[in-house]
Amino acid sequence: MNYYSFDWGDISLQKNKTEKYSKILNSAGAVFAEFGFHKATISQIAAKAGVADGTVYLYFKNKDDILYQFISFKTQVVFQKMNAAVEMGHNAEEKLRNLIRCHLQEFQNDKNMAIIFQSEVRYLREIESQIKDISKMYLDLLSDIIEQGQIEGSMRQDLFVGLVKRFVLGAVEGVISTWVSAHGRYELVSMADPLVDLYLAGVRGK
């Protein structure tokens, strides 16, 4: 194994493999988003990725696996960003605001992901194990923020935390859902501040 060939083979192999894997995954994302998981076909995905149908099966166990890996990968990436965003906040309100901003920003940047999360996540009922964990992480993140807010005194003591976090996540998802229905015509992220304001102050006048 000389200097020139040192690991190059493996590296470029890895790279090609990764590239093709990503290509297929992204194509799948586009096709799933356009037609929905069940109406999407392997042939469509393969064609869009520029590979043969059979090739898909060199990178994924089966059709379900493609969806699973797509969601799994996207979730991980987004969640990492959310975590970082929350950490940037100096108090509970700031953390909440950062979380919501990040959430909306990421979904705005990746509409395919937004559509797929909205429509297909629930299909993975059985497969869900890992994905459920990540959804749980999101809710835990919220729990921490709320609890911190209560300690700081910026949030009410009489909150039912389990309800509040569902309330927050549900509303964000609703807002994203509307944005998707509107074919992403406006700035999703511009909803962040008004939304956080609603969380904090409610609809009632003073």
Add this chain to the structure above:
Amino acid sequence: MNYYSFDWGDISLQKNKTEKYSKILNSAGAVFAEFGFHKATISQIAAKAGVADGTVYLYFKNKDDILYQFISFKTQVVFQKMNAAVEMGHNAEEKLRNLIRCHLQEFQNDKNMAIIFQSEVRYLREIESQIKDISKMYLDLLSDIIEQGQIEGSMRQDLFVGLVKRFVLGAVEGVISTWVSAHGRYELVSMADPLVDLYLAGVRGK
């Protein structure tokens, strides 16, 4: 046509037809809820309804049509009740509370419906026309309530109504979703008051 036979034929015919139609529709609801629309089979539905596979096609155009009719029917019934509930309220806050209570109560009473709405409604992308209209009615109901609240002075003037209604609906759906995931183990309707309280006052302390 004598006294004894007067219209009896037709009446019982109607009744039988309606009965079988409902039987199939309800069986479909149960099967869809248990297995999900795509994994549910016509044979399962037929078996549960106690009819032959072919019979299903005497009452429904195809599998999609069963889902469509199920959702369509349920939506209409629920929406009528919601409307009535809202009308019982004497002011915006009461109306909002009645709406949310009714919403949660109806979904609690019909878990199959809750599951199907949660998982499958978005599948009907194309078919959605009528269903979208009904969802729109829900949002209009909310718009009216919020606007009334603003006139009464019980709700802030600076609300972005389009956002608020999504916020409200999203949060209710989130709460229902959690309840379904918990296999309906607690009283969904007990969430109504805390939820409305969050809408009105937010999470911030005074």
Add this chain to the structure above:
DNA sequence: CGAAATAATGAATAAATATTCATAAATAGT
């Protein structure tokens, strides 16, 4: 280069199941 290993192909296969339809049962009208 050339043999071995790896990767890609896409036509053929296999399985699932929605839908049809010839036949049978039930019902209604006389």
Add this chain to the structure above:
DNA sequence: ACTATTTATGAATATTTATTCATTATTTCG
């Protein structure tokens, strides 16, 4: 009771498409 009409049956069909795999292409590396 008898015929016509309506309703129900369920085995057979038809279609769709995920998945396989024998073959071909590409890459690796002495």
